[in-house]
Amino acid sequence: MSAELTRRLEALLFVAPEPVTGAELLEALECEPGELDLALAELRGAYAPGLRGIEVKEVAGGLTFATAPDAEDSVRRLLAKPRTPPLTPAQAETLSIVAYLQPVSRPEITRIRGVSADSASSTLLERGLIEEAGRSQFGAVLYRTTPLFLKLFGLASLQDLPEVTAWDPSPEETADLRDRLLKAGEARAGGPVGADPAG
């Protein structure tokens, strides 16, 4: 393949994000239908199935390149390898609240974080780290962690979560973890804090 028209045709099919119609090709290549037919035949020959890693395909009323079917496994390994991206700070916070307090509702998570947890909890749901666990008495959806969560954190069970006291900045507090988290969250959000009603 070296005819200049065929080379330009190849470039067009390569670079076009969508299948290209014959009319579009004629206009872009500024050639006659007969010339295009010849170039196309040459290109089809060069990319006949089995010869190369790419094939010329006719789809949706146009021409396009596609990867050869037998390269699919490699392509999948390259582009679709299962990924476990690092947790963002918002996701880590949301996940820790669910892990320690489960089952817990989204409004509670929001109150504890002081800011909305909607986007973070959607991502965690999508990735299968948390799942729905019924509804609270007020009708809010409750969340809990999944077996995948335990696997990804290398935990045998929820009992293996790190002791909160190791990270606890206020060990003198004796109240329940949930209450303390809520109190701290409300202080962050600028809401009423028991200690300083005037503030």
Add this chain to the structure above:
Amino acid sequence: MSAELTRRLEALLFVAPEPVTGAELLEALECEPGELDLALAELRGAYAPGLRGIEVKEVAGGLTFATAPDAEDSVRRLLAKPRTPPLTPAQAETLSIVAYLQPVSRPEITRIRGVSADSASSTLLERGLIEEAGRSQFGAVLYRTTPLFLKLFGLASLQDLPEVTAWDPSPEETADLRDRLLKAGEARAGGPVGADPAG
């Protein structure tokens, strides 16, 4: 070209949205480095410049296909999109300072250019050629170049930029410049130029 590995390599380069590194190729193709080298040589041969409408390019730390430059006119007619406009002198100067000194802050760029780089750096940011890279100790935003910069400038890595001192004047020229700075007006200083140093 028909070796199965070369065909799969071709499919990967075709389908990947960004340049693919050697490590990624090895993993996706599940082959040895030696085998990859052979396949790559075969592919480069098949796509040697001038042969086809597509070429293999090494940019931004990886391999990718790009259309052959002589197909540009047809491509432009097909995609009906103007090329990215060339750089203005201010943009080119700002970009070269970022490329060589990265990470570098806007005040530093301004100091070197002697004139504000705000508009130029905004445009470069918008076009994705530079990006923010944290903050300096004084709180100024730092900039660095992006992978798109490497791609558009056909650079495999920043190492491919020529040494910036390559453009320094020779020692004689520098001495001459220094002389002129100090003595340019000397001759005229003696003459009747209406200078009034005492004023």
Add this chain to the structure above:
Amino acid sequence: MTAIIEELELDLEVFTGPFDLLLTLVLREEVDLLEVELADVVISYLDVLEARGELDLDVATEFLVLIAALLELKSRLMLPREEEELFEDFAPGEAAEELLARMLEARRYRHAADHLAERLAAEHGYRFRAAAPPAFLKKVVLPDAETARAVYDPAQLGKAVGGLLRLPEAIALEHLTIHRVTVAERLSHLRSLLKRGACTFTDAVKDADRVTVAVTLFSLLELYKQGEATWTQDGTFAEIHITPCSPREEVIRELAGVGA
């Protein structure tokens, strides 16, 4: 130095002659930089550029680098005298060296810029593919509970929850001086103004800060409520005209006149 800089003739208060001569005299401290109006130098330069039809600051960087360096020198000289030792170090020769270094640095990147522009032009014809990944890859394959391996550190969870337990420190306001304005103060201010007849809101809050303006408005409402004043405003943001309603003598006389 470029031709234009060499051609630049100046006619300043303290100096008449070519720019490069001025530069030399400044560097030799024969002309006091503090007395040179650098803005006038810039204007002269712009005039030259304009006369030549080359009014393009993008290509004028050499001059700009020189002027910027002179400005920096001048600003250093303008520092308070206590900083004397700072420019004692700064011998005329060093000033020239610094100017030279600036010019070389700017020149370096200007040439690098030319190189980059050439590179970009050379790459002009190459186009990269921008198609979406094939349909069979659209669905992201996530690991399932069977095959997943531990990738996250449980300490991350403890740290996150510990951070959430932290009560934020109360915001300290001691360092702020709170400007206190009372309604009572503003009421008496308004009443004293109104004793002299009608006034505008602008008169009442002349040069006052925002808090005072707000409290004055409250006081005005209070006066209205008490029946001591009425006000009119022709439109949004228009002037507010305040009229006293107190039964002052002339008002009573006027009312009596109207009544008769």
